[in-house]
Amino acid sequence: MNALLETRPVRKTTQLRRLLESPHTEFILEAHNGLSARIAEEAGFKGIWASGLALSAQFGVRDNNEASWTQVVDMLEFMSDATTIPILLDGDTGYGNFNNLRRLVQKLEQRGIAGVCIEDKLFPKTNSFIAGERQPLADVDEFCGKIRAGKDAQSDPDFCLVARVEALIAGWGLDEALRRAEAYHEAGADAILIHSKLPRPDEVLAFAERWAGRSPLVIVPTKYYSTPVEVFREAGISLVIWANHLIRAAARAMQEVAREIHDTASLLNVEDRIVPVEEIFRLQGADELAEAEKRYFAGRSRHTKAVILGASRGGAELASLTEEYPKVMLPVAGKPLLQRLVETFKQHQVNDLAVVTGYRADRVQVSGVQRIENPAFSEHGELASLACARGAFGDDLVVSYGDLLIRSYILGDLLDSDAPLTIVADTELPRPDSADWRDLVWFEPERAVPWGHQARLTAVQNRMVEQPPEAPSGRWIGMLRAQNQGVAWIETALAALERRADFATLGLPDLLAWILDQGHPVRVQRIHGHWLDVNRAEDLLRAADFAHGLPAEWR
Ligand code: SPV
Numbered sequence: 187m188n189a190l191l192e193t194r195p196v197r198k199t200t201q202l203r204r205l206l207e208s209p210h211t212e213f214i215l216e217a218h219n220g221l222s223a224r225i226a227e228e229a230g231f232k233g234i235w236a237s238g239l240a241l242s243a244q245f246g247v248r249d250n251n252e253a254s255w256t257q258v259v260d261m262l263e264f265m266s267d268a269t270t271i272p273i274l275l276d277g278d279t280g281y282g283n284f285n286n287l288r289r290l291v292q293k294l295e296q297r298g299i300a301g302v303c304i305e306d307k308l309f310p311k312t313n314s315f316i317a318g319e320r321q322p323l324a325d326v327d328e329f330c331g332k333i334r335a336g337k338d339a340q341s342d343p344d345f346c347l348v349a350r351v352e353a354l355i356a357g358w359g360l361d362e363a364l365r366r367a368e369a370y371h372e373a374g375a376d377a378i379l380i381h382s383k384l385p386r387p388d389e390v391l392a393f394a395e396r397w398a399g400r401s402p403l404v405i406v407p408t409k410y411y412s413t414p415v416e417v418f419r420e421a422g423i424s425l426v427i428w429a430n431h432l433i434r435a436a437a438r439a440m441q442e443v444a445r446e447i448h449d450t451a452s453l454l455n456v457e458d459r460i461v462p463v464e465e466i467f468r469l470q471g472a473d474e475l476a477e478a479e480k481r482y483f484a485g486r487s488r489h490t491k492a493v494i495l496g497a498s499r500g501g502a503e504l505a506s507l508t509e510e511y512p513k514v515m516l517p518v519a520g521k522p523l524l525q526r527l528v529e530t531f532k533q534h535q536v537n538d539l540a541v542v543t544g545y546r547a548d549r550v551q552v553s554g555v556q557r558i559e560n561p562a563f564s565e566h567g568e569l570a571s572l573a574c575a576r577g578a579f580g581d582d583l584v585v586s587y588g589d590l591l592i593r594s595y596i597l598g599d600l601l602d603s604d605a606p607l608t609i610v611a612d613t614e615l616p617r618p619d620s621a622d623w624r625d626l627v628w629f630e631p632e633r634a635v636p637w638g639h640q641a642r643l644t645a646v647q648n649r650m651v652e653q654p655p656e657a658p659s660g661r662w663i664g665m666l667r668a669q670n671q672g673v674a675w676i677e678t679a680l681a682a683l684e685r686r687a688d689f690a691t692l693g694l695p696d697l698l699a700w701i702l703d704q705g706h707p708v709r710v711q712r713i714h715g716h717w718l719d720v721n722r723a724e725d726l727l728r729a730a731d732f733a734h735g736l737p738a739e740w741r
């Protein structure tokens with residue numbers, strides 16, 4: 187069939203049949219587990235030899251049918267799942283008589299294995315390179331019955347059964363090898379594997395000449411490896427099996443690295459010789475899972491980042507407490523404020539956290555949080571600190587003042603918002619003569635449901651100087667969430683405001699005001715208490731009560 191006309195992926199059985207029947211000499215490589223199978227495919231091989239030697243070796247047992255056939259088949263399933271190329275199983279003697287082979291063929295088909303090779307020895311077999319001449323051969327008629335049973339058991343017409351002739355290995359000579367091959371061919375084998383343990387290909391080439399293309403011929407040049415493949419091509423060999431080279435490569439690499447780590451008690455010498463863990467992730471297909479999570483697992487796959495502003499020392503009222511520490515590291519009931527906020531984020535699976543530091547940056551120590559320094563914090567307002575954290579923005583971002591304590595549901599609701607930009611505002615207003623009379627917001631119900639929690643921001647002010655025509659609707663608590671275009675609005679606003687001469691004096695409300703001016707909708711998530719910030723020494727006591735869950739008067 188013309189490959190260009192094929193729309194569906196070619197079945198693995200068909201791929202293997204094509205390799206065997208190809209007019210060219212083809213090559214397949216040994217693999218022994220899912221990872222090595224994928225590596226073989228990535229290297230460009232069109233097929234895999236599931237070697238009995240290598241499979242038993244990776245289990246740490248001998249090539250004497252010590253691993254059960256179901257253990258082999260379980261491993262084959264991982265290998266098949268990890269690859270798109272056909273796998274030819276080295277099925278030893280078929281793990282029993284004709285009946286065992288029938289069941290094996292059915293199970294192999296069910297697990298996506300394209301073919302099986304069986305050898306004319308007796309169960310339990312021994313590797314051909316271990317005293318091969320002493321190994322008994324199967325009775326030809328019995329072996330032919332096994333072949334016929336295997337062929338009758340397959341349901342996919344392209345599943346391949348390769349009959350392996352061990353007569354040369356056992357020292358029975360060329361004529362016996364040919365007699366057996368002819369019988370197996372007659373019994374229905376799709377190909378003949380002629381095996382030899384000589385360091386030169388002579389007997390295999392002699393066999394090929396006399397076989398004269400009666401059926402595809404397969405060889406395993408482990409011992410006569412120095413033969414140029416051109417020789418095999420000229421001899422009309424259909425399939426060459428590189429039968430054990432990944433397990434041997436892995437063993438050497440593991441021995442060297444294990445010894446090095448043990449002897450030096452250090453990883454320094456090995457790090458550059460081994461693949462990075464990211465390469466392991468790639469081989470495992472981690473990217474595909476990340477893509478699938480986007481498609482199928484929307485809620486959980488959200489990757490929200492958070493930027494916490496913690497550069498300032500805190501106001502004059504905290505001066506005596508903040509000689510050594512910035513405000514965010516002040517202890518509340520024995521734990522720094524920032525630590526409490528970080529734990530709230532982590533409760534909601536927001537684990538990608540950055541804190542902008544400035545004053546006593548060295549004292550900001552909270553594990554699992556990236557620190558971004560704003561060296562000019564003393565001349566700068568919060569907006570400049572936010573600009574320092576630009577590199578930590580993703581397409582889903584929470585920005586928060588660092589001195590906040592909130593009940594966890596507030597962040598949970600914020601993370602549920604589907605608006606591009608959402609701020610949290612308390613509808614309870616501070617006293618106009620207090621230091622908290624700032625970050626004031628005006629909003630109106632977003633939908634015609636006056637009792638709903640969602641509202642639409644209409645105005646925002648850093649600090650109100652004049653009495654406004656309308657009383658503020660609430661106070662922004664200093665936490666916002668932006669998603670996708672909302673993050674773009676913030677980035678654009680930062681870029682525009684940075685050009686202003688007074689940039690250093692601006693706060694986050696100025697950013698929100700700029701975004702509102704552009705006509706972008708900003709959602710307000712309304713709350714009523716359940717949070718506090720720390721501006722004065724007595725706030726720390728209230729914060730301790732809050733942290734302990736005591737029903738305190740917070741404002
Ligand atoms: C295997 O790879 O397990 C084989 C080939 O059977 S050989 O080890 O050369 O016999």
Ligand code: MG
Pocket residue numbers: 237238239276278
């Ligand atoms: Mg084998």
